[in-house]
Every structure is written in structure tokens, then in C-alpha cells.
Amino acid sequence: MRNPFKELLENEKLPDLIKTKVMKDINLINLSIDLADLFLVKNPDIIKTILDDELDLRDKKDISPTQKNDPNSTDNE
Amino acid sequence: MNPSKEPDNHELQRVSKLSDEELVKRVVSLKDASAYGILYDRYAEKIYNRSLRFIPIREEAQDLTHDLFIKLYYKLKLFQGQSSFSTWLYSFTYNFCLNYLNRKHKVKQEKEQEFTDQLHDAPEEIDDTELMELKAEKLKAALSQLEVNDRAILLMKYQDEFSVKEIAQTLEIGESAVKMRINRAKKRVLEEYKNLRQ
Numbered sequence: 001m002r003n004p005f006k007e008l009l010e011n012e013k014l015p016d017l018i019k020t021k022v023m024k025d026i027n028l029i030n031l032s033i034d035l036a037d038l039f040l041v042k043n044p045d046i047i048k049t050i051l052d053d054e055l056d057l058r059d060k061k062d063i064s065p066t067q068k069n070d071p072n073s074t075d076n077e
Numbered sequence: 078m079n080p081s082k083e084p085d086n087h088e089l090q091r092v093s094k095l096s097d098e099e100l101v102k103r104v105v106s107l108k109d110a111s112a113y114g115i116l117y118d119r120y121a122e123k124i125y126n127r128s129l130r131f132i133p134i135r136e137e138a139q140d141l142t143h144d145l146f147i148k149l150y151y152k153l154k155l156f157q158g159q160s161s162f163s164t165w166l167y168s169f170t171y172n173f174c175l176n177y178l179n180r181k182h183k184v185k186q187e188k189e190q191e192f193t194d195q196l197h198d199a200p201e202e203i204d205d206t207e208l209m210e211l212k213a214e215k216l217k218a219a220l221s222q223l224e225v226n227d228r229a230i231l232l233m234k235y236q237d238e239f240s241v242k243e244i245a246q247t248l249e250i251g252e253s254a255v256k257m258r259i260n261r262a263k264k265r266v267l268e269e270y271k272n273l274r275q
Contacts, residue, residue, distance in 0.1 A: 005235035007213035008220075018139055022146045023114055029150065030108050048142040 097162035105154045117146060120163070124170050129175040130232060131225060145173045160243065167237050168247040171229050178225050203263040208235065211270055220267035227262035234259055 088129065093115050095103070103112040115176040125142045156165050203209045211219075220228050233247065244259075245252045 002209055003107055003235060004209065004211050004213040005232065008130075008217050008236065010126045010129060012122070012126055014122050014136070014142060018143050019114070019117055019121065021126060022117060023110060025143075025147055026110050026113055026150055029147075030110060033108070034205045066090065 099156055101153050101156055101162060104199070111115065114151060118167055121146070124166070127170050127232075128174050130220075130228070131178060133221075141174070141177060147172065148173065164237075164239070164243060167233075168239070168243065169182055171233060175225060175229055201264075203260055203267065207267065208263060215270055215273055216266070218273055219266050222272075223262065223265055223271040227258070227265055230255070230258050231262050231266060 088134050089111060092100070092103070092109075092112055092182050095112070096113075097116065097119065100116050103109045104116070121142060124145060125138060128138045128141050129135070129144070132141055136222045138206075149166075152169065156162065159165075162169075220231065223231075230244060230248075239247070241255050244255045248255070248260075
């Protein structure tokens with residue numbers, strides 16, 4: 001059965017410039033997502049890990065030296 | 078000689094042979110821009126030509142195609158594979174064009190339209206054979222006289238061969254409302270067509 005609606009289909013060419021613009025924007029979006037991920041997700045995790053390590057180290061230092069088995073101190077005596 | 082260049086080309090060739098659905102998965106999971114570029118190559122002109130039916134100014138239709146592909150990048154994850162990717166993409170395109178025109182010309186919103194659907198009596202059922210006998214050139218002119226929502230529903234039904242269910246999902250309205258709107262749009266296009274003859 002003939003369909004005049006199908007005959008209306010056009011075949012206009014889209015300039016290549018549009019693809020260049022789209023791909024440039026997509027790469028920019030990907031970069032923004034990666035940067036946001038780096039600074040908002042990964043970096044805070046890294047900072048948290050560093051701070052936790054720092055606190056652990058401080059806790060260890062706070063323990064009195066007599067409670068520690070420091071081989072150097074016995075050597076000095 | 079750059080040894081890393083060769084595998085890239087092989088990879089690109091392999092990716093270019095993937096189906097639409099596989100490319101979508103790749104874009105969503107890996108944010109693979111080259112896979113998105115392949116989807117663009119497959120569909121950009123089809124989308125551009127569809128948008129030209131609503132926005133006859135070439136430069137404006139080109140800008141709309143660009144904006145659509147940017148929005149599509151974010152929305153690809155919503156593709157569930159319930160229909161073919163092309164049907165889903167054309168549905169997305171119709172919605173994008175209608176929203177653009179509604180924003181631009183402040184055409185009646187869908188909700189208001191749905192309300193008026195309930196108010197108006199259903200027009201007499203029009204047989205498809207009457208539409209199929211129309212001349213393409215005049216039909217094009219008659220379609221351009223229609224309100225965008227009527228034009229869109231006719232193009233979805235008769236050009237892209239969407240089912241009533243697919244149109245209902247695209248426009249987010251009920252199937253009975255779709256049938257009513259198709260019939261009303263058919264009546265209007267025939268009226269416009271007859272007016273052109275005079």
C-alpha cells in the first residue's frame with residue numbers, strides 16, 4: 001500500500017561541524033565528571049585515609065615511652 | 078612508528094561493528110566517547126531530518142540536533158531495551174522537538190491538551206485509505222499548517238510506524254487519548270489538504 005508520509009522523508013546532510021562540536025562537548029563533560037569524581041569522591045577519601053593514619057600515629061606516640069619496647073633506650077642505659 | 082596506534086584502530090573497527098544496544102551499554106558503563114561517535118554517525122542525519130519537520134530553519138534544526146545529542150548522552154542510561162534503540166531514540170527526538178517548540182511558542186502543554194481531550198467529543202472515525210491516497214507534496218504543505226502536536230502524532234503513526242502503545246509512552250498519555258488524537262489530527266490534516274486545493 002502506498003504511503004505518502006514515507007515520501008516526505010528528506011535526506012538533508014548535516015554539516016560535519018556539528019559532530020565536531022558534539023564530540024568536543026562530550027569530551028568536556030567526561031573531563032568534568034572525572035574531575036568532580038577526583039575532587040569530590042577520591043580526594044576526600046585520600047585525605048580521610050591520611051588523617052586516619054596521622055591520628056593512629058599520634059595515638060601510638062601518646063603511649064608512654066616506658067610502655068614501649070624501645071631497643072635504643074635499653075642500649076643507652 | 079607508534080605501536081599503540083594500531084590496537085586503537087583495531088579496537089575502533091571492532092566497536093564500529095557492535096549493535097546499537099551494545100554501543101549504548103559501552104557508552105553508559107565506560108563513558109566511551111568513540112562509541113558515542115559511532116551512534117552519532119548512525120543516527121545524526123535521521124534525527125536532523127526529523128527535527129526539520131518541526132523546525133524548518135536549517136541552522137536552528139542543526140543547533141537542536143547538537144543539543145539533543147548532548148542531552149541524549151546523559152539520558153542513555155534510561156534506555157532499558159524494551160523497544161529497539163531506534164524507536165526509543167525517535168521517541169526521544171519527538172519529545173525533545175515538542176518540548177523545544179512548547180517552550181519557544183508556549184504551545185498548550187500536554188496536560189491541558191489531555192484535559193481538552195476529555196471535553197471534546199470524539200470525531201467520526203476516519204479510514205486510513207483516505208490518507209494514503211493524498212499527494213505527498215500537498216500533504217507536506219497541509220502538515221505544515223497543523224499544530225505541532227497534531228503533526229507529531231501523524232508522523233509518529235504513519236512515517237515512523239509507532240504503535241499506539243509506543244506513542245502513548247512517548248507522549249505520556251493513555252492509549253485511548255492517543256487514538257482520539259490520531260483521529261482528530263487525521264481530520265484536521267484532511268481539512269487543511271482540502272483547503273489547499275481551493
